[in-house]
Amino acid sequence: MQITFLGTSSGVPSRQRNVSATAIQPEKSRHWALVDCGEATQHQLLHTPLSPQKLSIVLITHRHGDHCYGLPGLLASCQLNGRTEPLTLVAPEAVWRYLQAVIELTDLHITYPLQFVAVNSALSLNIAGFRITAHPLSHRVPSWAYRFEETGIPKKLNLARLKEDGIPSGHHYACLQAGEDVELPDGRVLNSAEYTFDSWSARTVVIAGDNDTPELLSEACRGADLLVHESTYTQEVLEHVGPEPQHSSAERVARFAASAGLRNLMLTHFSPRYLKKARKKRDRSIEEIRHEARLHYSGRLFLAEDFEAYVLDRNGRCHYVQNLKRDHHRQPGKQSSTRGAPVKKEE
Known part of the structure; x- marks a missing residue:
């Protein structure tokens, strides 16, 4: 099972990160699912082997623009590239209304079947090699997490x-x-x-939207192998910003992951104030997020970056594989592949 990060910034893009989008793909399949579709997600896909024509389902966690502004462009690209296969969209009703307005006002014609499913707690879909369920979170607007449980195991x-x-x-x-x-x-x-x-135990991944209360995922994470959760701030910055944004800190998520017994934790959706390389004394480094999370969680910890591909192996262990964009540019003329031997990246 492979997870590819197409955007890992919160709110707005930065020079190193685009806004939220995460792809998840079952083993030995070209079909895949997309969680959130921030602005320019279709551009990010150009640097990966993922084909929009093999995209089976898009799941939007909530209606904020950094999680859905890229949806019209991605759907339009599928149309212009001759897509004929059906595509399922799971999202809050507000996202569907937004999409319908864009379709009407920009003369966007979508001729392939586009099936909309309003997200709710009763959601249960079998698609793209997964059984997918939805779980409510706590944010300024209704927000959801999606649990992906592997199906079709030989x-x-x-x-x-x-x-x-x-x-x-x-x-x-x-x-x-x-x-x-x-x-x-x-x-x-x-x-x-x-x-x-079954040849191996079904793997389970939970990918959460914006959420200030990780404990709400206790049931969703029961038996899960990997949690992908926003860590917008460190606890110090979260307390300075105040409760209104309703995001999580690295400490909050790490404490929950430890109490839930999760073997693998992936942090994403970082505030642009956390730089990959701090150059000035007043700059904040992304390593502050890592350090805070490590103080409270001893499992396999990862901080996602754009274009990074990870594999969740059949034993339920998460491994970093490669940065698809960076490694592709290092080997001109060669197709990037995520089938090679994993490179250890976790701490």
């Missing part, structure tokens, strides 16, 4: 049980492994679920 035959039950090998083995129930010549009916098991 089955393995329980050969020991087949032998124990005296079931000889034959074509019915393949049928059972494919999930089909079969009837033997002697009249016995074999249930596929009783003679197969």
Whole structure:
């Protein structure tokens, strides 16, 4: 399972970061899902192997512009590139009204099927290799987290049980492994679920929108392997800014991740005041976020950057793979790939 960050800044873009957009892709599939679509997301995609034509679903966490202004442009690009496959959009009603206004006022014609689903707590979709559910958060406007649970995991035959039950090998083995129930010549009916098991445990990722109360994700993170959560400020800055923006600090998220027993934590949505490289004495460094989170969380910790690709392996461990844009420019003429050996980046 792969997670690719297309935008990791909060509010406005900076020289190093665009605004929010995160892609998630199941193993061995070209289809993928997109969480949030900040302005210029379609430009960010040009530096990755992700194809907008293989995008199956877009999920918007809330109606603020840094999470949805890029939606009309991305949909228009899909149209102009000849998309014919359906596309599902999950979002608050306000985002759909915004999109309809843009379509009407700019003569945007979308001929491929665009299915809108209003986000709510009862949401449950099976699409793009995931079972997706929605979980409410706390922000200035209604905001949501999306839980992605892997589906379609290949089955393995329980050969020991087949032998124990005296079931000889034959074509019915393949049928059972494919999930089909079969009837033997002697009249016995074999249930596929009783003679197969998943090749690996389903992986689960929770990607949250803006949220000042990480504890609201306790149920969503139950059994999850990775939480991707905003860490807009350090606690000191959050207290200085005050409660009105309703964002989280690195400390808040790290404390929750530790209490929830999460093995992997990915922080994103950083205030532009935190620079990748602090050049002046008064500059704030992104390392302040990392240091604060590490004080309260001892698991696998990552701070996302634009164009970074991560893999959640079959054992539920998150690994940094590469920066798609940077590594592509280092090797002119070569297609970037995320299939190579992971490079350790966490602390």
